[in-house]
Amino acid sequence: MPFADLTIMDYLSRIVDIFLVWFVIYKLIMIIRGTKAVQLLKGIFVIIIVWMLSDFFHLNTLSWMMETVIYWGFLAIIIIFQPELRRALEQLGRGKFFARSGIHEEEERKQRLDAITEAVSYMAKRRIGALISIERETGMGDYIETGIPLNSDLTPELLINIFIPNTPLHDGAVIIQKTQIAAAACYLPLSESPFISKELGTRHRAALGISEVTDSLTVIVSEETGSISITKNGELHRDLSLEKFQQLLGKELIDDNKAKQSSSSIWKRREKTENG
Template identity: 35%
Template sequence: MTFFWIWNFIKPAAEIFILWIGFYHILVFFEGTRAFQVLKGLSFLLLAFLGAQIVGLDVLSWLLTKFFAISIIAILIIFQQELRHGLARLGQQHLFNVTLEEAEIVAIIEEIASAVYKLSRQQVGCLIAVERETKLKNYIESGLNVDAQISSELIQSIFVPPSPLHDGGIITRGNRIVAASCLFPLSDNPNFAKIIGTRHRAAIGITEHTDALVVMVSEQSGEISVAADGRFIPVVNRERFVTILRDLLVGEGKKKR
């Protein structure tokens, strides 16, 4: 009798905990996709529904229940591509994030610096997105799988014409180039529309949607740029370039550890 009394007392809390854990893992699973922002909104809707249930707001609970059901159906229709790809990858998910030691990150930065400065001298355009916390699943799937160790030589071979992969950008994760010829979203910021080209807008665009760090070389001028958080960071020389990447990426690596 005591057991059932205790269970009835803790049952609502247990249900809320299980629902929240499940929804959290769904959010993590779809991080970096178009559906992610919608799912975040639904998580707040779920919290509102649970709060209404707890305090006994029956009419509000009923309305939220109907709205939640309609939203789920809409998601299944609108984001069917993301759901299909997500389910296909379900058995391939790693249970840990890629973490690198500081020395490894510095070595990667040197490889990238070597490549972009050689490409700059040749006025060969390039676009490199470095994945950080936000997963770049959608953008990776827009290109071709590479899965190779980051090296200056490989980066140059990808971008120097007539390489079939020179259009679009490459995406790195940890110490590997995971995809090439990827399509990045163009920035719709009106401040950039008339003063920069397509490659610049792509560099800014992906940093507006994610926390990726982007390195870009202009095909017209050979100018090297770094983009993060929807803005360009001035690069005056190679030393400054390495410092920018080191500040952003070494700090990120320490945070993950």
């Protein structure tokens, strides 16, 4: 239908149609973010791009192969993405699929900060070793799969209990997603940086390693000294007082927008103090 013949209702229906398609795609991306499905999705995009290029340059054999892959790809997607599709349907059944993601976000961040600070304060005083990684924008699904799934509410009591020595879950890292403890006893990649101090143990190397490959914040409590450290973007900030720890963590968790503008200066001042 020519644009000149479209009515206001036609324009509105098209706008609503585009918005709904965009919203559904956005929600699906949020569901699979941080899972292995992201890598599979990248592979699908590569196949589509190769198919378009082969068709453009008249590479007939390659174009036929890509068409065959895409033709049977729909069935393959259902099989490959079965866990993610099931999760999406479960969320739709619970009424969470179209829920607003920003509701109570500030309260959740405050709750997360208070729970972690209280647990770290307790463990530092008693020299209970801990390794706590906080997921941010980069998904940590692959690392969560290496541990024991908990999917429990984040409370200081539970965090402390996990890291009590000689308990089944005290080895490895706890990974936190929003206000939930996603998993415990998780394996984090060890940093191979040659500049790490020889006196640092496995927990610090693991915290640095995960900070090099994700944007997560990782908290370490030393079992030997009870000192508190944080890693972020491949940087380790050691021997923090509880007040400084809460300030740095609060800047990152409570207000992300302000953190992006001001936290870099705080971290730099901390680094200058340590090096000066």
